[in-house]
Amino acid sequence: MAQKFRTLIGFSKHSVQQLVATAGAVIQGMTGNKAFPCPSPDLTAVQAALDELNAAIAAQPHGGAKATADKNNKREALIGVLQKLAQYVQLHCGNDLAVLLSSGFSAASTSRTQVPLPKPAIVSVDNGNTTELLVKVSRVGQAKCYELRSAAIGAGGAPGPWQTGGLFTNSRSIAINGLTPGITYAIQARAVGSSKRYSDWSDPVTHMCM
Known part of the structure; x- marks a missing residue:
């Protein structure tokens, strides 16, 4: 059976810094990428969600609990956009790992190797x-x-x-x-x-x- 490549979509486990870096890499990787001519959501939506999160991050140190809640909401919004776009990439990459990675997304691990148990004494x-x-x-x-x-x-x-x-x-x-x-x-x-x-x-x- 051919190996099935999947985009890594566990963005909820990312720190805010990792999420911002991922979004930036995706925007850069998919801009003008002929393998993905009609991204959905489009890249302007990703950029808008990223800009809003960056603004919320900048406002948080002096904004108290309200600013923190706003940052968390903007984080969830960016996660939602990235998850939808990751699904689009997975559907249109032709199960080609190089094409998938060219989008800026990472691929989920396909390794199922189990770590051997250490011997007891x-x-x-x-x-x-x-x-x-x-x-x-x-x-x-x-x-x-x-x-x-x-x-x-x-x-x-x-x-x-x-x-x-x-x-x-x-x-x-x-x-x-x-x-x-x-x-x-x-x-x-x-x-x-x-x-x-x-x-x-x-x-x-x-x-x-x-």
Whole structure:
């Protein structure tokens, strides 16, 4: 499926200075631009809304609450004009990113790349009940839960097959059960996020089950 380019229209999140700069860039980019011969709203409306906002900004420092309210109203008016013009640009750019950007508007991000989860660290391992180890894992932001696994350490010091210990939502108190007293185990943890995202496994920590 072809990538769909869209104009960035989140002007309500702009500061006043960013909004003024955007309007100026759009007026400059669309003046005489053959890709957009009949802008709607026309550029005189954009310029008028920009001039009114600039005048309101200049009057605010000495105008009190009334001047502030007027500036906010003029800001919303300019946002409305820019949003309508951004829709016009999106409809008439032919899904060509270079043409869209020539208007002075920015393009909305098309990246959906998810940031990988950082791997947790095992903070401590303590003995619980017989056949049980209690594990504390460092908290990872955006983690929904934590998965643990354990492996018995063999005679040569190498871990045997890894056994899953389950999923846990509380990183501060995780119990691994069904272990054999007198056996040393290697333990690892990883964070689990949304959309089946997993962090790398933590560095292993060893502890003898008592």
